[in-house]
Amino acid sequence: MTAPPDDRMTELRQLFFETAGELVQKLNDEAMQLEKSPGDAETARSLRRTVHTLKGDAAACGFRELSELCHEFEDVLGNTAAAASVPELALRAADVFAAVLEAYRKGTKLPSIQALRMDIAHLAHPAPSGTEPAKKKKASAKTSPWSEYDQLAITRAAADGKQVHHVAVQVDPQCGMPIAARQMIQLALSGLGEVLALYPLEGSLGPGDRIEAALASEKPVEQIRAKCSIPSIALNVRVKPLRALAPSYRLPTVSVPDSAGKNKEEDAAPAGAHVTASDATPAGEQSAAAAMPGGPDNVLRVDSERIDNVLNLVGELILAKSMFQQTLLEFGQRFPKDVLRGKFSDAMAFQGRVLNDLQHSVMKIRMVPVDQLFRRFPRIVRDVARQCGKEVDLLVKGGQTDLDKSILDAIAEPLTHMIRNAVGHGIETTEERVRAGKRPQGTLRLSAYHQGNHVVIELSDDGAGIDPDKVRQRALSQGLLTSEQAARLTETETLDLIMQPGFSTAEEITELSGRGVGLDVVHSVLGHLKGTVQIETALGRGTTFRLRLPLTMAIIRALLFCVEGRLYALPLNAVAEIARAFEADIHQVEHYEVLQLRNDVLPLLRLGAKPPTLPETARRKVFVLVIHSGERKFGVIVDEMEGEEELVIKALDDQSITTDLVSGASILGNGKVVLILNMIALMDRFTRGRVAATNTQMSGLLSSVAPVESMASAGGMATPDTRAHCTVGGRA
Numbered sequence: 001m002t003a004p005p006d007d008r009m010t011e012l013r014q015l016f017f018e019t020a021g022e023l024v025q026k027l028n029d030e031a032m033q034l035e036k037s038p039g040d041a042e043t044a045r046s047l048r049r050t051v052h053t054l055k056g057d058a059a060a061c062g063f064r065e066l067s068e069l070c071h072e073f074e075d076v077l078g079n080t081a082a083a084a085s086v087p088e089l090a091l092r093a094a095d096v097f098a099a100v101l102e103a104y105r106k107g108t109k110l111p112s113i114q115a116l117r118m119d120i121a122h123l124a125h126p127a128p129s130g131t132e133p134a135k136k137k138k139a140s141a142k143t144s145p146w147s148e149y150d151q152l153a154i155t156r157a158a159a160d161g162k163q164v165h166h167v168a169v170q171v172d173p174q175c176g177m178p179i180a181a182r183q184m185i186q187l188a189l190s191g192l193g194e195v196l197a198l199y200p201l202e203g204s205l206g207p208g209d210r211i212e213a214a215l216a217s218e219k220p221v222e223q224i225r226a227k228c229s230i231p232s233i234a235l236n237v238r239v240k241p242l243r244a245l246a247p248s249y250r251l252p253t254v255s256v257p258d259s260a261g262k263n264k265e266e267d268a269a270p271a272g273a274h275v276t277a278s279d280a281t282p283a284g285e286q287s288a289a290a291a292m293p294g295g296p297d298n299v300l301r302v303d304s305e306r307i308d309n310v311l312n313l314v315g316e317l318i319l320a321k322s323m324f325q326q327t328l329l330e331f332g333q334r335f336p337k338d339v340l341r342g343k344f345s346d347a348m349a350f351q352g353r354v355l356n357d358l359q360h361s362v363m364k365i366r367m368v369p370v371d372q373l374f375r376r377f378p379r380i381v382r383d384v385a386r387q388c389g390k391e392v393d394l395l396v397k398g399g400q401t402d403l404d405k406s407i408l409d410a411i412a413e414p415l416t417h418m419i420r421n422a423v424g425h426g427i428e429t430t431e432e433r434v435r436a437g438k439r440p441q442g443t444l445r446l447s448a449y450h451q452g453n454h455v456v457i458e459l460s461d462d463g464a465g466i467d468p469d470k471v472r473q474r475a476l477s478q479g480l481l482t483s484e485q486a487a488r489l490t491e492t493e494t495l496d497l498i499m500q501p502g503f504s505t506a507e508e509i510t511e512l513s514g515r516g517v518g519l520d521v522v523h524s525v526l527g528h529l530k531g532t533v534q535i536e537t538a539l540g541r542g543t544t545f546r547l548r549l550p551l552t553m554a555i556i557r558a559l560l561f562c563v564e565g566r567l568y569a570l571p572l573n574a575v576a577e578i579a580r581a582f583e584a585d586i587h588q589v590e591h592y593e594v595l596q597l598r599n600d601v602l603p604l605l606r607l608g609a610k611p612p613t614l615p616e617t618a619r620r621k622v623f624v625l626v627i628h629s630g631e632r633k634f635g636v637i638v639d640e641m642e643g644e645e646e647l648v649i650k651a652l653d654d655q656s657i658t659t660d661l662v663s664g665a666s667i668l669g670n671g672k673v674v675l676i677l678n679m680i681a682l683m684d685r686f687t688r689g690r691v692a693a694t695n696t697q698m699s700g701l702l703s704s705v706a707p708v709e710s711m712a713s714a715g716g717m718a719t720p721d722t723r724a725h726c727t728v729g730g731r732a
Contacts, residue, residue, distance in 0.1 A: 009062070016061045017105055018301055023054045024097050028379050031090035035382075038084065047090060048077040054097070059152050066100050069093075069113055075124035082123040089123065091379065092116060150197035154214050154242065157196055162216040164196065166242040169211040169228050170235045178209065181233045185211050188227045193217025214242055304366075304405060311362050315555060315648035317355055319667055322645065324348060326670045359555065366406070367551075370448045370457070371399030373408055377419055381444060384423040391430055391441040392423050398448035403455045407529055407549055411457070414522040418459050418545055419444070421519065426463035426543055436540065438462070454531075454573070455551060460544035466537040468494040475503065488590075492632065495535040499523035522547075530571065530663060530679060556649060558666075560642035560674060561623065564608045567674045569666070570636075572644055574679050576628045579635070583611065584618035586637075595624060595635055602626065605682065606637045632683065649676060 030047040034040060055070030073093055076082050099111045157164050167189065175181050182198075189195050196214040217224065221239045228237045328348060332341050374396050385392040427433075427442035434440055445460045472486050475497045481489075489497075497503055501520040522545075526533050531549040550556070550571070558569035579597060586593050586604065593604040604624065611617045624635040647666040663678035 013061045016057050020101050023050055024094050025375055026050050027090060027094045031087045032378055035087035063104055065110060072120050076120055079124055085123055150214060153196040157216040163218055164242045165215045165217060166240050167213045167215050168238045171209050172233055172235050175233055182211060184230055184233060185228060189213055189215050192219050192224055192227055307365055314359050314362050318646055318648050321352060321355055322668055366404050367402035368405045368408060369400045370403050373412055374399050374446060380419055381423055384420050388424055390427060392427055393441050393443050395445045401448040401450060401455060404551060410525055410529055414525045417521055422461045426461040428464050455549050457547040458544060460542060462542040465539040465541055466543055467539060471497055556647055558647045559644050561638040562640040562642060563638050567672055569647060569674050569676045574627060575625050577626045579624040579626060581622055581624055583620045603634045604637055605634055
């Protein structure tokens, strides 16, 4: 049993959009490689195979414009005289192909392809010396071979039992409106049947040219000829049967369920279609899916939303496990000697192990290699370097490092900003590098590696580095801080200023810089992803940006604590240690609080309100969570510790969030709502508090969180079974 035609075409186009993006990226890679090694015959053949595959897939899905453009581009790839111009033209074609694909996907107006088409025609069919290009164009217009898309339409019509005619109409040379003549012929043909193809294209017809059409019609030949014999337009009309042509590509296959419920592959081409030996795909040619590791039989394309749904269900199971554990604890306290207690414990332990394996398996499905993102950057480096008149080499390492697909997509734009800034700002011009005793070519290094439950992405250059004094002066001139605040900044805090909105060191506005937009995007996105960024620089030697990202944002191991009777959590891996102290041990230094921890002086951030200065207050015990973030180290003062737990993060909508200090929420097994604090926002408050040097900004940070907590409970975060006994912001 086959799927309905409309459903099959929808499924085919979804498959096409998935593979077409990979083909365009592959075209970029091969063009870059061919630019570096112009005589590499294997790369040239691979590039031609990529365009050929994209052409066939586009034609099979009915995307005529893209298929014809690829078909024309193949003529350039087959012209050895144009080999030197192929890399540059291929990169331009990749950009146009990507824009056309995006328009197809969104259903919007197609971008202009005329400029690229003219350049392709110029290279594919260069005009002989002394010959007018218009004559060449006119001659080619009269040839009008059927495109891949037309061949497919003709073949399908013939397979459906339709009579297909080849209609040729000679336009009167005295016709003063050839464009109107084409429209009238097309209108006449449409009244006779289905117009499968019509040449030449609109706007390229001249007086005396010939209009050719493929028409599927059951009307008699004489009626077709009479209908097209329009006075003052048609001089001669010929109609003859048109034999179904063989497509010069292998159509993609789609899986449809048969009568037994099993999947079987069927070609998109109708029965009886064949591939001629002369036009067949070259031996060894594969589509993007077939070229993937493991082969197409081992690769299953699944929509990311389906995986997210499975992960959400795993999260609900983790919540259920917490509820069972809480119930088992209460059962053990009430019936300490009951024999069922041990059996329940064994069953819970077994269920916990299976659930843990299930969670890790689902997380691995979401993981993709960062190379999927890194592959696009060589092209960006090349284009920006040329625009700036620089020579830059990009070295990539660790492309097989896995990262959550949602996080990878989120950092694409920030990382692109950083790479453009590194080439445009970080690396000097060739003349400046030579004067400094460096290689004329700058080097940009991009690497990724795992570090615990995080992925670290490093971007480093061997450029001029960042001058902290210049950054400080620039911030002063832009009014981002005062002279007193600037004097108190450490070097790390000074470098962090380049991540602030509106900050720019560019002296003039260009396409690359000067608008104060760029690195603040990095800071914002990393804050949303609960990641961090660290900057290291040395004048004359270069700069390194180190992005530290969680493997996933869906489930975390968290440390729970209380502040002013409310329950909060921080990612466990963000806390280096937990210290105990009395209020008397906390001292005031330059308007902010510090704690003597062994041989170090630890700056403190107080989440709750500072208690009044009383004798009994000095004996009050507090906990200090020691936080490490790059070179930063500070303590967070909390009232009580509640232990650690695995939390399923639930996002809060914009109406619930009244502060940037909260990044999400979760529900414990006993029904409590716990708010998860945003580490990036805490560090920002800590830094701004030190710069402002006013303790009022450093105290009572969580005073605005209470409305968020109440709305989290009232907004349906808790399940119906647990919402009734939720104790919001306190203990049960």
